[in-house]
Amino acid sequence: MVKYLLKITADLENLTDLQPQGGCDDPNFSYLFKLKCGRCGEVSQKETCVSCNETVPLPVGNGTTNLIQKCKFCGRDGTITMLPGHGLPLSQEISQAGKYSPLMTFDCRGFEPVDYVFCGGWKVLSTEGTTFEDVDLSGGEFAEYCEKGECPVMISNLRAIFEVVK
Template identity: 25%
Template sequence: MKNTILCIKAELDNVKKLYCNDEYLWIFNIRDNSSSLTRNNIQFRRIDKLDIPNSRGTANFMIKWTEYPKYSTINFVNTKNCCSYEENDTWKDFASFECRGIEIVDFIPSNNFIVEDIKGKVYYDVNLSELNWCDYNEEHEMCVGIYNLEYEIK
């Protein structure tokens, strides 16, 4: 089974690393693999573990489409959810998911990203919902920013 990969690209200003922890609330729009049914703004965390009914498996997210008896699931594949940037404005794999019966069609960035600048200062609760973010490192007198964030699902 092929994994679904979330890739991101952005223009970076003094950013060394962009990542999120296991508590990050992922938000997606999804579609049923075998019909035109969709759900918008579904939310889950990497730490969510749901028991799949009539199965020994677990999932980070689970939905039962109304027309079908089986549950469709999303599970994180073991990834770091982290991008280190040696080159600016290049596509990077950010997260990987195993999707069964679900197609992820859109990613909705929100807050709670974590950014480390090139001097080692860490910024928490970074909000990328506007696809741009900036702050100022007073100790080193420099701007830190993420601009024109783009993402693709492949």
Template identity: 30%
Template sequence: MLSLTLTADLSGVTELRPDDTADNPFWYTFKVQCTSCRENHSNNVSVSRFEQNEMSGSRGEANFVWKCQFCKRESSATIKAAPIAYQQASPPTRQKILEIDCRGLEFTEFHPEGEWLATGLESGTKFTAIDLSEGDWFDYDEKAGDEFMPINPRPMLQNLVNEEVVIRLKWGQTEYKGRLVSIDSYMNIQLSGAEEWIDQEMTSVLGQVLIRCNNVLWIQGANQNNGNGDTKMDG
């Protein structure tokens, strides 16, 4: 059994899932590998849980039936149930959204092509026709009165490594200023030469510090103006 898992950084929305119904099937796009000869198929393949294909030798049906072009072995895959909605979490967590019964093949890479759905976290607003093919998406929630952009902030943070940054915490008008040394997979932040500032006044020199992601309101390069180029870190 193969599980398809996702990690998504969601702000303002939850219940991210493929738009997948009998009237509007979602085609799950993968790279496929034969488990017999371990060759990878050069082209992407698409699978719908509502399509049935006959297997040779009267062995029944499957959503996806495929013959390896190298070893000629036939293999199949069947999606076991409807997709599970991805729930907002901070920091982002890896969650299972689909189970696939694979026989003789493995799906090695997933491409989130097709339309997705999401729900406003506080407002309950229903968002449709979401395009994740470029990796990020944003929209405006009129009920919440706020624009949100569920994107992965890691590329921006990686660009700030070895640069001077300002980090605003979620309480007390507290900021840390220092050189960004590293970030881990959960976006916890390590600073060197850190200074603590409260209400625009420096209160202490801390040196090396580790800041948990869920304590951070925003982070920006020290040479950027306040409010420009910052990334909010909800938790």
């Protein structure tokens, strides 16, 4: 069992508190990433989608997990269980310091998450107090105009890493 913490950062212009639409522990938010098999090292061709509100029973024993997937190359099964409660919005201060903000922790058995893919369903707050909802980051950036602050706002240079945690 290895736990991976997904951490994100971006360049935020006149923005702060980038997070999933319903907050960092939003059960409806979908995480997309590729998986690397722990046995053969094969990386999945397509992104895998995982969200907290989707659970399946474990094949052995009691309990549930958020994903059971078979490696297409070697046939080994692996599971991913999400562990909410560790995420924080990406603030302007963290962004400007060049640091990453924790988003979600994944308990991975048989797989390692790699290559996180940004998609829709984000929200962000302008430094003047305007909330931008349902922000789509699949294009790699977001640009808008804040009427309240009479200034442009922008998210660019999106980056994500998976860090092994205890």
